[in-house]
Amino acid sequence: MAGATTQAKGLIHTAACLIIGDEVLGGKTVDTNSAYFAKFCFSLGINLRRIEVIADDEGEIVEAVRRMSKNYDFVVTSGGIGPTHDDITYQSIAKAFGLPLKLHEAAFERMRRLSKPHRSQPNFDWDVPSAALTAKKRMVELPIDDSIPDEQQVIFVKDSLWVPVSCVNGNVHILPGVPSLFESILDSLKPRLLPRLTDPEGKGVLRILISTPMAESAVASFLTELATKVESRGVKVGSYPRWGKSKNTVTLVGRDVEFMESLVPEVEKAVRGRRVVVEGEDDSDDGDASVGKLASG
Numbered sequence: 001m002a003g004a005t006t007q008a009k010g011l012i013h014t015a016a017c018l019i020i021g022d023e024v025l026g027g028k029t030v031d032t033n034s035a036y037f038a039k040f041c042f043s044l045g046i047n048l049r050r051i052e053v054i055a056d057d058e059g060e061i062v063e064a065v066r067r068m069s070k071n072y073d074f075v076v077t078s079g080g081i082g083p084t085h086d087d088i089t090y091q092s093i094a095k096a097f098g099l100p101l102k103l104h105e106a107a108f109e110r111m112r113r114l115s116k117p118h119r120s121q122p123n124f125d126w127d128v129p130s131a132a133l134t135a136k137k138r139m140v141e142l143p144i145d146d147s148i149p150d151e152q153q154v155i156f157v158k159d160s161l162w163v164p165v166s167c168v169n170g171n172v173h174i175l176p177g178v179p180s181l182f183e184s185i186l187d188s189l190k191p192r193l194l195p196r197l198t199d200p201e202g203k204g205v206l207r208i209l210i211s212t213p214m215a216e217s218a219v220a221s222f223l224t225e226l227a228t229k230v231e232s233r234g235v236k237v238g239s240y241p242r243w244g245k246s247k248n249t250v251t252l253v254g255r256d257v258e259f260m261e262s263l264v265p266e267v268e269k270a271v272r273g274r275r276v277v278v279e280g281e282d283d284s285d286d287g288d289a290s291v292g293k294l295a296s297g
Helices: 001-010 033-044 059-073 090-096 105-114 130-138 181-197 216-233 257-270 293-294
Strands: 015-021 049-056 076-080 099-101 140-142 165-168 172-175 207-214 237-240 248-254 275-276
Touching: 015 033, 015 059, 033 049, 033 076, 033 181, 049 059, 059 076, 059 090, 059 172, 076 181, 090 099, 090 140, 090 165, 090 172, 105 130, 130 140, 140 165, 165 237, 172 181, 207 257, 216 248, 216 257, 248 257, 257 275
Parallel strands: 015 049, 015 076, 076 172
Antiparallel strands: 099 140, 165 172, 207 248, 207 275, 237 248
C-alpha cells in the first residue's frame, strides 16, 4: 500500500487514541492509558484530537480504526491483544485493511526466549502442540502487508521485551492494554517519532497556568477578547472551574514562548490572579473554601 508507506514517513501533526475493551466499558477496569497518551502527545507538541473507548466488537473496531487512520497522523490502540477468545484486536484491524494474519516468526522466537510459562503450566513445552501454545501464538499472529518492509510493520522497542508493536496502514500502532506495558512501549517509541514532528527537538508546547479568585463569568468577556487577539499566534486560551475551591484556573497554551510570556502580566492583572506552576498550589493562601462556590461560576 503506497498510502501506508507515505503515512509511516510523513510529519505527525495529529493523533488519536482508541481504547478497546469490554472491561473498561463495564467499569471493571479504569482506563489510565488515554490520560498517559494525552500527556505524551502534549509533551511532544502532537495535537491529540480524539480519544474513544469501544467494546471488543469486530465491527466497531473496524469502523473506528479505518476512520482514525484516515483522519489522524498517529493512531494508537490499547487492549485486546491477549491469548483469549475475546482478544480480537489483531484480527479486527487486519480485516479493516484487508490484510491476512500471519505468525510473525521473529516475535514468536522473542516470546520463547524472553517469556516464561505461568506457574500453573509447569509442563508447558514450546515444541509440543497444545491449547496453551495455540493461545500464546495468537499474541504474535499479526496483520501483515507483504508489500511493506517488515521493519515498518513490526517494531521491537526494547531488547528485554518480546511484545511487538504492530503498525498497520502506516499509522495505526497496536499496543497492549496493561498500563505498565502501554506506558513503557509508548515511551520507547519516542525516538522513532521525534524526526517526524513539526518540532523535531520534541520540546512540545508550553502551558501557562494563572490562578484567579474571580468567577468564570466575571472573566469571560476578557478571555473572549484575549482568545480572539492571540488566535493568529497559535495560542489557545482556556478557563477551568475548580469546584469547592476558592480559585479557578486560566490557561495559555501554545508554542510562541516569548509572546506567551509577554501576555502573563496582562492576564494576571485582568483576572486579579497570579501565575502558578501547579494548579492548586496557592489554595492555602485563602482558607475560605466556601468562596469556591462563588469563584467557580
